[in-house]
Amino acid sequence: MSSAADLAFASTPDTDERLNARLFDRYRNTLDVPVAWNETLDTLIAHRSVRAYLPQALPVGTVELLVAAAQSAASSSNLQPWSVVAVEDPARKARLASLAGDQKQIHQAPLFLLWLVDLNRLDRIGEALATPADGLRYLESFLLGAVDTSLAAQSAVVALESIGLGSCYIGAIRNKPAEVAAELNLPPNVFALFGLTVGYPDPGRPASVKPRLPQEAVLFRETYGADDNAHHVAAYDRRLRSFQREQAMVERDWSEQASQRVRGAHLALSGRHELRDILHGLGFGLE
């Protein structure tokens, strides 16, 4: 399970070589970026989702540190339209897991953070000041909340990785938003956008860096231009297959896997085709 980067770490003292090795792991191809390595870049580019945790307790103050990192991310007009619930009670984690595809890492991680789009706080402030917060009724406000919540959570993820912890986003918490809202006692206009499991990675079951699409497929200059899209996707399918072989995973084209994932049926099965109606039920206007 050792990666190209880990080998490079052992064999070369040159930190720029380390960055190149990290980039090779990410793309399964060389990417020449003449920038000096630093610890933060290393943390970012070596990111992996961790789904196997040790039972070890987290350091005292971890939650507060992650929330400080999260609150330090940008916020549109400084509206700060999010909150977070830190769940550590095993029984509550188990109930939340059963609402989110029963993923084992929710049971296993000592900490499960629920990241909430929270328009309720602004709504109540508006009430208190007799300034009705009608702007919150629009899809734009929900979207702004989702963006800010995501920026915040991602800064928390980088922070936790910098102190040796691992995490995994749990989008499946959106399978049953009303039930999740009831479990967490959410007021109106608050929505659990995603969960995040947090813990010490189990070194016996290490996670791997997932290769991504070639930059040519996602990065454009001046205007959008994706004429060579099929070519880049085919290259990625091949590179991901070589990764899957290494990992002793079933070999499968990414393009086939992704297209199956966005067929109507899967969304319908996991309940998320009803999201718009459920959000209305939770109080969001989405006008």
Added chain:
Amino acid sequence: MSSAADLAFASTPDTDERLNARLFDRYRNTLDVPVAWNETLDTLIAHRSVRAYLPQALPVGTVELLVAAAQSAASSSNLQPWSVVAVEDPARKARLASLAGDQKQIHQAPLFLLWLVDLNRLDRIGEALATPADGLRYLESFLLGAVDTSLAAQSAVVALESIGLGSCYIGAIRNKPAEVAAELNLPPNVFALFGLTVGYPDPGRPASVKPRLPQEAVLFRETYGADDNAHHVAAYDRRLRSFQREQAMVERDWSEQASQRVRGAHLALSGRHELRDILHGLGFGLE
């Protein structure tokens, strides 16, 4: 304009003291987090939005490095539903600025990144494989795209700060989504979620760390409970006023400022009340 953190940096060699000073800047209050300082935490907690840039060119490879950091962020089911357009042409930056409230930093920054929710790539893959991507028609798919785009951009922001650059998110790019789509030549099912100006911060006009709500207002344990919300908001209003005084800004309660921002009128004025219809026009189903 020197901050508490900068003073602490000068006077104490102890790195944990540096973390405490950073946290004090962020909250204008002590927050005891017994975690060892590291460079990444320092970068994260010292984040500030930079709106004044030097004309200095960016290091060769900056865009590629930022995109590598962005692609290293988690992606739901590895769908990678985003793209980014790097704009450096001054004339195009000027046209985009005029669509986004004519913010001067868009003209000034040498690089303007447009972060796109991109469901088009998946749509075309589905076509090629004769697997119609009907799941993309749902609000859930747009939301999943917006979340992944935001996680990616935030990792790019942390990366650029780690090499001494600064940035500012430009949500106002959503004021005129159809016009922005035309300028960037976006195909159907692609939406510019936000912009990001990138450049070297002008040391003559340094940006400050913006204080945030006390953690008690946004962090809950086990279940949501915001009974003391008014109390925490009042404390924040006071702390933000002391920050405004220091910055020679007009003093104004955050609660009043935020509630004015989410009145219907402001949203209506900047055009974002029409977002849902405009997204439909761009091809998004939002069912």
